[in-house]
Amino acid sequence: MNAAPKRDSYDVVVIGAGPAGLAAAATAAEAGLSTLLLDENAGPGGQVWRAIASTPVTERSYLGADYWTGASLVDEVRSGGAEIIQRATVWSLDRNLEIGVSVGGASSFVKARRVILATGALERPFPIPGWTLPGVMSAGAAQTMLKSSGLVPDGKTVIAGQGPLLWLLAAQILRLGGRIDRILDTTERRNYLSALPHAFAFLTSRYFAKGLAMMREVRAKVPVVTGVSELAAAGDGQLATVTYAAGGRRETIPAELLLLHQGVVPNVNLAMAAGIEHRWDDRQLCWSPVLDPDGNTSVQGIAIAGDGAGIGGAEAAVVRGRIAARAAVDALAPAAAGKLAPMATLRASLAKAERGRAFLDTLFRPAPQFRIPSGDTIVCRCEEVTARDILDAVAIGATGPNQLKAYRRTGMGPCQGRLCGLTVTELMAQARGKTAQEIGYYRLRSPVKPITLAELAAMPKTETDVSAVVRG
Amino acid sequence: MTKLADAIIVGGGIHGCSTALHLCLAGMKPVLIEKDYAGRHASGVNAGGVRQLARHVAEIPLSIRSMEIWERIEELLDDACGFESHGQVLVAENDTEFDACRARVAELNALGFTHEELIDGPELRRLVPAVAESCPGGVVSRRDGAADPARTTTAFRRKAAALGATVREGVAATNIRKEDGLWRVDVGADTYAAPVLVNAAGAWAGRIAADLGEPVPVETVAPMLMITSRVPHFIDPVVILRGRKLSFKQFANGTVLIGGGHLATPDQDRNETVLDWRSLAISARTVFELFPVMRSATIVRAWAGIEARTRDELPVLGPSSRHSGLFHQFGFSLHGFQLGPGAGAVMADLIVSGGTQTRIGDLGIARFHPFTP
Numbered sequence: 001m002n003a004a005p006k007r008d009s010y011d012v013v014v015i016g017a018g019p020a021g022l023a024a025a026a027t028a029a030e031a032g033l034s035t036l037l038l039d040e041n042a043g044p045g046g047q048v049w050r051a052i053a054s055t056p057v058t059e060r061s062y063l064g065a066d067y068w069t070g071a072s073l074v075d076e077v078r079s080g081g082a083e084i085i086q087r088a089t090v091w092s093l094d095r096n097l098e099i100g101v102s103v104g105g106a107s108s109f110v111k112a113r114r115v116i117l118a119t120g121a122l123e124r125p126f127p128i129p130g131w132t133l134p135g136v137m138s139a140g141a142a143q144t145m146l147k148s149s150g151l152v153p154d155g156k157t158v159i160a161g162q163g164p165l166l167w168l169l170a171a172q173i174l175r176l177g178g179r180i181d182r183i184l185d186t187t188e189r190r191n192y193l194s195a196l197p198h199a200f201a202f203l204t205s206r207y208f209a210k211g212l213a214m215m216r217e218v219r220a221k222v223p224v225v226t227g228v229s230e231l232a233a234a235g236d237g238q239l240a241t242v243t244y245a246a247g248g249r250r251e252t253i254p255a256e257l258l259l260l261h262q263g264v265v266p267n268v269n270l271a272m273a274a275g276i277e278h279r280w281d282d283r284q285l286c287w288s289p290v291l292d293p294d295g296n297t298s299v300q301g302i303a304i305a306g307d308g309a310g311i312g313g314a315e316a317a318v319v320r321g322r323i324a325a326r327a328a329v330d331a332l333a334p335a336a337a338g339k340l341a342p343m344a345t346l347r348a349s350l351a352k353a354e355r356g357r358a359f360l361d362t363l364f365r366p367a368p369q370f371r372i373p374s375g376d377t378i379v380c381r382c383e384e385v386t387a388r389d390i391l392d393a394v395a396i397g398a399t400g401p402n403q404l405k406a407y408r409r410t411g412m413g414p415c416q417g418r419l420c421g422l423t424v425t426e427l428m429a430q431a432r433g434k435t436a437q438e439i440g441y442y443r444l445r446s447p448v449k450p451i452t453l454a455e456l457a458a459m460p461k462t463e464t465d466v467s468a469v470v471r472g
Numbered sequence: 473m474t475k476l477a478d479a480i481i482v483g484g485g486i487h488g489c490s491t492a493l494h495l496c497l498a499g500m501k502p503v504l505i506e507k508d509y510a511g512r513h514a515s516g517v518n519a520g521g522v523r524q525l526a527r528h529v530a531e532i533p534l535s536i537r538s539m540e541i542w543e544r545i546e547e548l549l550d551d552a553c554g555f556e557s558h559g560q561v562l563v564a565e566n567d568t569e570f571d572a573c574r575a576r577v578a579e580l581n582a583l584g585f586t587h588e589e590l591i592d593g594p595e596l597r598r599l600v601p602a603v604a605e606s607c608p609g610g611v612v613s614r615r616d617g618a619a620d621p622a623r624t625t626t627a628f629r630r631k632a633a634a635l636g637a638t639v640r641e642g643v644a645a646t647n648i649r650k651e652d653g654l655w656r657v658d659v660g661a662d663t664y665a666a667p668v669l670v671n672a673a674g675a676w677a678g679r680i681a682a683d684l685g686e687p688v689p690v691e692t693v694a695p696m697l698m699i700t701s702r703v704p705h706f707i708d709p710v711v712i713l714r715g716r717k718l719s720f721k722q723f724a725n726g727t728v729l730i731g732g733g734h735l736a737t738p739d740q741d742r743n744e745t746v747l748d749w750r751s752l753a754i755s756a757r758t759v760f761e762l763f764p765v766m767r768s769a770t771i772v773r774a775w776a777g778i779e780a781r782t783r784d785e786l787p788v789l790g791p792s793s794r795h796s797g798l799f800h801q802f803g804f805s806l807h808g809f810q811l812g813p814g815a816g817a818v819m820a821d822l823i824v825s826g827g828t829q830t831r832i833g834d835l836g837i838a839r840f841h842p843f844t845p
Contacts, residue, residue, distance in 0.1 A: 094746045399641075403626065412772075412773070416772075443775075445775045446747060446774060456753050456756035
């Protein structure tokens with residue numbers, strides 16, 4: 001399971017083995033297409049079903065019933081004909097549908113007739129004062145440790161932010177005997193009103209009852225402060241205190257661990273590096289790929305499914321994966337499509353899974369002060385660039401994220417903008433009085449994940465290896 | 473409506489921006505038109521080499537003039553442009569290459585140029601301690617160095633604008649024509665008119681020249697670069713190889729830029745390039761062999777900028793041989809960054825005084841049109 005791809009080319013290559021990727025690979029393989037599923041993690045499942053095949057957390061109720069639905073999909077893929085490679089890092093994809101992939105320290109290229117990107121979501125940056133201190137981490141990172149290793153916090157712990165995943169994590173930590181001292185809910189009070197028009201759809205979605213039960217479970221055990229409108233972490237080389245303001249009241253509390261989370265956004269790096277067109281999504285406040293109803297992108301032959309196509313949650317991701325794969329089957333082997341679920345059925349399932357999404361997006365729209373920092377707050381942690389540094393660069397002529405690179409090297413570090421990109425776009429948009437769409441995003445480039453020089457040097461030679469006069 | 477200017481410059485790369493600035497210094501009010509933004513293409517994303525080393529004899533006088541400007545760049549632009557002068561070193565990997573180096577330096581000396589010096593193995597290893605023991609020597613140009621290309625290009629633009637140039641970014645120059653003795657160019661809803669037109673449109677300049685009846689054998693190319701994670705400081709000068717396509721430079725922050733001219737596939741109309749990782753692997757292999765210290769470094773990013781390369785790999789610089797008031801400044805063929813400051817100064821000489829002290833006679837467009845009067 002950990003060797004390089006067996007062939008040079010496949011009908012379908014699926015990148016990412018979360019809900020969307022597993023569903024896409026299962027569907028494509030079921031139709032008889034040669035299918036390769038590449039995934040960066042040690043096992044399938046993505047973030048939502050992380051360590052589904054290996055978690056030490058065996059008490060099923062701790063992680064919740066939704067978590068365990070992943071197991072049946074993993075079984076479906078494993079018993080189908082798809083070739084699955086774990087710990088496979090895809091570092092390049094281009095419009096010729098050529099994929100550079102690193103497995104076990106060696107890279108190779110594979111060609112695909114269709115590529116389905118299922119690279120999922122990333123946590124939205126949460127750039128408050130002190131967010132780069134040791135002791136401050138993202139809720140997602142904490143959840144990874146919990147699912148993979150059963151590790152939960154046992155020191156003074158504060159969770160701050162908003163969104164369904166924050167409550168899910170809190171519930172999971174508590175069920176596993178972890179410690180949470182306080183939850184600071186940053187949901188803006190006015191969002192409850194704005195979300196009201198979407199409430200009916202949400203009330204009839206399955207997320208409603210589940211969400212309510214989870215919040216009740218957490219509130220019974222942890223003090224929750226709502227309406228938090230300011231937040232800062234402080235400490236001398238290590239987190240010591242968290243200061244917050246809520247309803248006109250300000251308080252500083254001691255903390256050893258601060259978990260931050262304000263929602264997830266599509267992980268666009270590979271898609272953007274492949275030249276796929278993205279647009280700013282005003283409701284989800286992030287970049288989303290421009291897609292047709294089958295998930296096809298602006299680059300012929302590449303589709304996107306799952307949260308990478310716009311945040312929709314795991315249930316929607318599974319259906320989107322099946323839709324994208326079914327569209328690939330329709331294109332490559334129409335005769336085999338008959339054995340798959342009809343497109344109309346899939347679209348109806350998708351509509352059902354997406355019900356309530358507008359409500360969640362509106363209710364959990366992060367407040368401007370938590371998205372757009374000011375002063376000495378760090379924006380780019382790779383290069384230690386503050387909000388003020390960026391405004392100074394704007395003042396001398398940096399008009400967008402790409403020009404900013406020349407002044408401040410933002411986005412040029414190892415994270416390739418994953419931790420600062422949205423902040424930079426919104427900060428520059430605000431400073432210049434433009435929309436995020438007008439300001440744009442970093443031009444992303446492969447390798448989207450670093451590879452070693454030695455690994456690149458070991459790649460197969462070509463006849464173009466000829467000497468020539470040097471010009472640089 | 474039609475706006476009058478002293479000169480219209482098409483293209484906001486380092487060449488167009490430098491010409492705009494030098495025209496302003498001469499008291500003119502040019503308008504600079506850039507379809508994207510200044511430094512969007514090759515000028516902003518090249519290796520930043522400030523190199524007199526290993527140039528074709530025909531462009532050495534221009535390179536020397538440029539070097540004088542580089543050495544006072546902060547004074548000129550109020551921005552240091554990241555310029556550092558640690559020299560550039562050409563490495564010979566074997567005796568045959570070293571003999572060629574010796575002949576080259578002798579040739580330059582005979583022509584009166586002294587910026588290139590032959591160096592033996594010990595001096596090579598003093599300058600570039602990490603280089604493989606087997607290399608017998610090379611050539612150094614000690615005043616050379618490197619700068620930050622995007623910062624430099626925007627600094628030229630900023631200073632030109634501060635001195636009175638009109639800079640129009642984000643709108644393409646269209647419908648370029650000469651009417652009633654003036655060059656006219658549409659820019660969105662506006663039309664600019666001027667007695668002088670400078671074609672500094674980089675990869676797009678060939679189309680402009682052809683449309684004006686002066687086709688040049690020029691192709692669009694996209695040389696690739698890649699940059700590594702930070703590694704401990706081990707090298708000061710920029711290094712290029714005599715026999716293989718490689719240029720190599722470590723920045724102050726420890727990252728290493730690897731270039732040398734392997735090409736991506738450009739898509740000019742999309743402003744896009746598709747990288748050729750198989751060729752980048754060749755560069756990686758060369759670095760791997762030459763600098764063992766680099767083997768565990770990671771490649772963080774790779775990219776390519778779109779530019780023009782002429783058939784003889786020399787730029788087209790000077791007046792049109794067909795139209796009065798038209799000047800060409802393009803086709804720098806992967807080595808135009810260092811020439812930018814000097815080429816702008818030369819263009820200003822030509823436009824303002826009708827001639828220049830800098831010998832650029834071999835770079836004129838007429839070399840491609842031997843039968844045109």
